[in-house]
Amino acid sequence: MSMGWANPRNVAAVVAMLLFASACGATGGGAEGAGTEGTTGGGDPATLTIYSGRSEEFVAPLFEAFTQETGIPVDVRYGDSAELAATIMEEGENSPADVFFSQDAGTLGAVAAAGLLTPLDGAILERVDPRFRSAEGLWVGTSGRGRVAVYNTELVDPAELPGSILGFADPSWDGRLGLPPTNASFQAHVAAMLIAIGQDETRRFLDGLMENGVRFYADNASTTRAVAAGEIEVGLVNHYYKYEVEAEDGALPIANHYFETGDVGAFINAAGVGILATSPHADEARRFVDYVTGEPGQRFVAEHTWEYPIAAGYGPSVDIPPLSEFRGPDVDLSDLGARLPEALELLAEVGFV
């Protein structure tokens, strides 16, 4: 009946030690200083706290380059875009974040609608097409993410692919389709459809997919891989997943099908950036937004990702249709957030989620 490590004195000591160590570690990590550093520096720029919904796997080098070129250190907090948006809303005026860098316009729109973003400089906003920025100037797009149908080149004759996404509701596609219903990009697309073609037609389309036995996947990558494996023939995903998956898996028998210009399927969403109204480091934050929408940031998108650079004068890295031709329904991305609950409701009623 030895007491061993369970001796309460040992336990208490361990607890105290761990709590102390973790408290030290946390302060050392700079989590607390965000609000005070601005006043202590004698000319040294303050550390910029960035909440990034963009994956560390893709954008970490961009932050490093920013610090190297501007001398502004950054603390990047990575997370899911929607969860970070919810976090910023819960933090309210106590948010340690200076900048919100998000995967999609919907989350930026939600934070903007909560009154938590501050207007950006006109010169920065002017760099991008009005369809990729907030009408009130509260956020600006940094890259474009187009919706496409990725198809298996061994199973599908490109000639039979419909010019409009609505064609996939046709019975000839029975048992051949897949998509990620809980993915934010897909849901934003449904919200865009609600705005562009209304609830009845959107519902008819979704019902048609349902009748065609559409298969559901957890995310864009697994949908794309299911197309490559021949589990389904066509998947509704973002345009760059073909390239991301092939970078990891090697060449696959898949290709992107782009819907006709103006079709509700040719929807293009934006990743973007906004500055928190509560940020005490407005100057540094502005320099970051300038950086990502300017030459270095746009060149980074062009060279290191398969997304669309969004500022005028930059082209994508791979052979995909130019942004000027990738034009879908006339939808204000800022409105997406407001229509998302309705989109979600519709997806639930139809049986997608």
Add this chain to the structure above:
Amino acid sequence: MTSAAPATLGRTAVTRSGRRRIPAPLLVTAVGVCALVASPLAYLVIRASEATHDSWSLILRDRTVWLTVRTLGLAAAVTVATVAVAIPLAWLAVRSDLPGRRVWATLFALPLVFPSYVGAFAILAALGPRGMLQRLLEGPFGIARLPDIGGFPGAFLALTLFTYPYVYLVAAAALRSFDPSLEEASRTLGMSRSATFRRVTLPLLRPSVAAGGLLVALYTVHDFGAVSMMRFPTFTHAIFLQYKAAFDRTPAAILSLMLVVVAVGVVLAERRASGRARYYRSGPGAGRPPRPVALGHWRWPAVAFSSSVVMLALVLPVCVLSYWLARGLAAGVPANLTIVAAGGSVLASAAGAVTTLVLALPVAILSARYPGRLASALRGVAYTGYALPGLVVALSLVFLTATYLHPLYQTLPLVAVAYVILFLPQAAEPLRGAVLQLNPRLEEAARVLGHDRLSTLRRVVLPLVSGPAAAALGLVFLTAMKELPATLLLRPTGFETLATRIWTSASAGLYSRAALPALLLLGLSAIPTWFLARRLEATGGPA
């Protein structure tokens, strides 16, 4: 021995109903712990009170009822299946002469360490319509696709395979601590071995199995990873969608409160299942470990059963992860070796586990020793955090600390606090089971011999519950190692764990980069699992 009761009660007051009054320090600490665990509820009530007519109409409809039924149905099915798998495994590992049972004892517990999203993903990759199994079968048998395992079967399979170790560990600990003289008496009295198992062993196991089953049921209720991978919408799934797609915190809060009500129902059901009987022995007992039972001609069926569980729950995910890793390395994807993240996992999980264990003790003693309305109310409250999805607890702590306790916000102590709220029952249940099996007369004897309450706790109770306490510590540690949503939102900026690394790569679609941190998580978790399993059979000795 039985006649000594009134005298040994000493200063302990007896209320009119005959029940002993709860000592004030115990009551105060237990209530304090419960208040901490209930803090997310306060936040949820604040958010829910902002509800407009719209948010109510979103919730009060058939779909919500349908989600509740699905969630409870899945939880019931998974609980029954885990008990059916775990009890035989526990008996084989602790009480039989299964060949190599020391190794098996660890292997049986290991699937616990897979985050449910990783496990579900691996199952889909292996057993999906055009998965790895299909590719193996296509050559020799020409099978072009397998039936879809998504939906209920997939969610049921994944949750059963990756949560049965909760029941296994608790049941094995209980089996080990039994007094063998009870079973021996039964055998001497002419009962067959199976009748003894049915009429003596199983009833003795009841409280532990009920406790393990409760952990599994509530895990299923709050799980998001497996049900979203397998596309089986449950209540938690609906809550996540509200947060992630609609950015609307009010319906999510109302749904979360409803989930708490469901969880309280589950806890009450468990109370019935565990019964009100006494489980301690009144005599001195045999004081030695039971002799292993010879399996005889059942040996090979037992090995086959053990192997098939380990194949599905452990070997299969490891193979899938290794395959992704190898494929990525072959394609030139840089390996994702993250020692810093591994250190972060161990630090955060150890801090969380130790804090949880210490805070669980008063709740466990109170609910085991002073049964009554208050005790069961406090125990119910202690479970609310465990029933809530990690994201909900995390966002409530974001709000509460960012608003009222800013210095604590985004620090490691806050992560540890989140683990306490999320995992308290995993420590409280094994401790409660242990205290239930402890004869109160021992403490009374210590008091008579002049020890005060604290010294009795230290010198009598704690040593006797040290085995289950180790199990409790291990359970919380292993569960914290794989925790994602709260760690992601509450960690200090830049602090990484293996779970956050897995998420970083997997959410970017880079499975080969996610594979190495996942295998590291398994390897690191295997060490405490091995110690846990060793403790189970350490004193069993060779037959």
